[in-house]
Amino acid sequence: IKTESTVFPENKITNAVAEITIKDDLVSVFFEKNEDFRKIIKGLGYVWSGSSWGKKIEETTGAAKERAAELGNALLNAGFPIMILEEKILRNAIEGNFEPECTNWIYRRIGKDLLAINWKGYNDKLYQKARSLPGAKWDSPSVVVNVAHYNEVEEFADLYNFKFTEDAKKLINEYKEQIQKVEVVKPAKVEKEEQKDGLEKILESSDEILDDLKD
Structure with missing residues (x-):
């Protein structure tokens, strides 16, 4: 069964196989110590648990099957053989048929x-x-x-x-x-009375008085 669930990429860099397992709340991958592999895994948000790398599945990660196919596809493109027991997910990994993880x-x-x-x-x-x-x-x-x-x-x-x-x-x-539910109102508009220049009025009155005295 494992042999039937394993694929080698054309550009394989090793015969060692990355074993990907899927649960509803977790995608895990087991592989030997390899720095290139580690960089790929960490870049996809996987965390080392002591025996394997894992990614907890949450609302913002998308479904486990999508993440497993994305992981498998990334590893294949980097030259790593993979094994996924679920045939449909394996095919999706090969064909790049998955919804990429949204990180925004x-x-x-x-x-x-x-x-x-x-x-x-x-x-x-x-x-x-x-x-x-x-x-x-x-x-x-x-x-x-x-x-x-x-x-x-x-x-x-x-x-x-x-x-x-x-x-x-x-x-x-x-x-x-x-x-x-908030009330929408049309407020009354209050016109402001124009401010009169009192000093100007006084000066005008003074000029009138002076003109009368001249007569």
Whole structure:
């Protein structure tokens, strides 16, 4: 079974096989000590557990099958043979048929009406664009924006390929419901009376008096 689930890339650099296993909440890979392999794994967010490398599956990682196919594809392209027991995932790894992991996310800041913008690694362009949003400020490790500016945040997300967590979506929907209940009024406009120049009036009166005396 293992042989049938193993593939060698055309450009293989070793006969040693990286064994990838999948659970709903974890993708693991076992391989001998190799620096090139380690760089690939760490770049994809895998952590050493003492016996293998693993990636915990969460809302922001995408499904385990997607991450396993992405991992397999990266290793194959680097020349490492792989083994995946699930045939469909193995085929997806070979064919590059998976949704790449999104590392740009907008969260809800716990306990506050704030949207927290996060991305992986250093990116000054994203930082500057995020900070240009109304009322945005840096609150490590995120740029935070009040939910009142959700329209601008949604436009930012569309432009720069960010996704919203379910909690962030919930906060936005809650805010929309709240503002729908707020009374909309048309305030009366009070015209300000033009300020008269009292001194000018006095001087005009004085001139009139002087003219009368001349007569």
